[in-house]
Amino acid sequence: IREDIEKNYKKKNINDRERAILITSLLYAMDKIAKTCGHYDAYRKGAEFDKPLELLVPLAEMHNNPNNRCYNEDANNLVGSINADLVYIDPPYNSRQYCDAYHLLENVARWEKPEVFGVARKMDRTKLKSKYCTKSAAEAFEDLVGNITSKYILLSYNNMAEKGNDRSNAKISDEDILRILENKGTVKVFSESYKPFTTGKSDISENEERLFLCTVTN
Template sequence: MFDIWNRRYTGSKYKLSSWIEELIAENCKGSSFCDIFAGTGIISYTMLDKMKKIYINDFLYSNEVIYKAFFDQTSYDESLLLKYCQQFQDLSVNDISDNYISENFGGKFFSYSDAKKIGHIREVIESDRSKLSDKEFSILLASLLYSADKSANTVGHYDAYIKGHKISDTFTFDLITPYKTKKSQIFISREDANDFAKKLKCDIVYIDPPYNSRQYSRFYHILENITCWRKPELHGVALKPEPENMSDYCRNKAKVVFKGLINSLDCKFIVVSYNNTYESKSSSSKNKMTLEDIETALSARGEVKRFETSHNFFNAGKTDFNDHKELIFIVKVK
């Protein structure tokens, strides 16, 4: 069974989540919380049963399905899901046909056999959609995403696959573990953060924006592809579809859109997570905003408190510098 943190995700705050939770508890007051660039959803998870209302937002299709699977409080038929799980675990690769995943990603991002299974399972989930509730559909699809990610022939994202070796068959379908809460109302959305902020009223807003030029919709294009299941034409060595959901936070206008986000928030406390990779030697790893840019934008809304801790950063092999830190800025809004 998968928990929400059992996936590889660039910028995941799993190892920092306890520290961030403590800082919020010590410096912020309120009963409603928004995770506006939710990513893995781990920070929202830490707020379960601590807040009356939790708003979870991200603009990736795959993340939205994952949040619905873990956090939506609608009832579901657990015995039905276990039957599907057994069916998918009993699959024999010799009994299933080639499909979109095996034809495109087999022998590259997954072994050929694993890709056949992943594609077949996705087709079954889609064909049985009318028999499933939205919650059951989300659980099965999120479970497939987690199971596929665990077997992927990558370094943790899908910008490239590992070449020059035989890819082992490691795929096993397993279910995610949905979370239950009696104290928190959960609201899930898939919107551009700046658009979402304009209609949000919330006590505490946690902001963990993209840091550099790496577009998450491109980094996780295979998970997005499996989620949407439009079967688009693919391009290049990494077999990506046409660009979609491209973030301005990964472009040179990052500090402008960040300032716009901060200025539009209707909240009591703003909590921003950031790191000092802007000194990186890799152009794709260089931050699009400096710490000064962030502090300038935040100080317009109130007094800024700054906290930091040492943290190992994501490294694709081109970035080499010491003293990497994760920083948290907390503003009590004037």
């Protein structure tokens, strides 16, 4: 199906928008029948595909928020060219790379046909890795915030800190978050209890999702 979409696009039987809608439909359809636990880092062994692949047409509203812009690039590179009233930041919290969990959908969307390997059939994801999942997370966050031009900065970040196993622990400490944001302005923190996702190997209590609101003054 994905190859057919690409062939029709190259033949100019469909335009950019139609190609995007068809790929979106395919990704949703794949996820509906996938035998996974919500991601593609691993698959359920012995599971049978008992549902048909059904492509539905997404409800793409042509006149909804016509001034919206969608960018597909590194936020740290993009932020210097944008002025905004409010910048919302929702980076990865821990060492689990999104590209490891959603490599299959990424591969189908890009359709570059790279070599894949391993049981989960993953491609080389080196260029897709996020610094926010590494020891460089605080440094990347400081660079991002330092280049923001806006009235407000709103950061979403939980309070995992070092509650779970090493892969689940937060990569940016509260001290670093507050230090970096307070260099831009005044900060208020809003929090709400939230049940964490766990595979059953961790007993995480008092988990909170938090919003750090920075009113920019510098």
